[in-house]
Amino acid sequence: MNTYTLKRALSDATGCDAQHNGWPCGTCFFAMVPYDSGILSNADWQNVLLFRGDYEESTLDNLPDDKEESLEKVLRVANLVNYEHLLED
Secondary structure, eight states, rough: OOHHHHHHHHHHHHHHOGGGGGGHHHHHTTTOOGGGSSSSSSHHHHHHHHHSSSSSSGGOOOEEEEHHHHHHHHHHHHHHHHHHHHHOO
């Protein structure tokens, strides 16, 4: 997965680029979908943190079994949110 593609999709979907190099914060990441939907998990967030280089894998305690699948899911969610924003305009 391309780092720029994921970062851009997430920052567009969340409206947040508060963290280093323009990545969204965790609060905005989880606000993309209803909290109780279960669509995004702490494992997905930790995987994003690993992907963007914030932490070493050994320091994260809740990574998904399939990291690539998790990142693809996060990108799909961000793209759907971005598409919904286009429909609202």
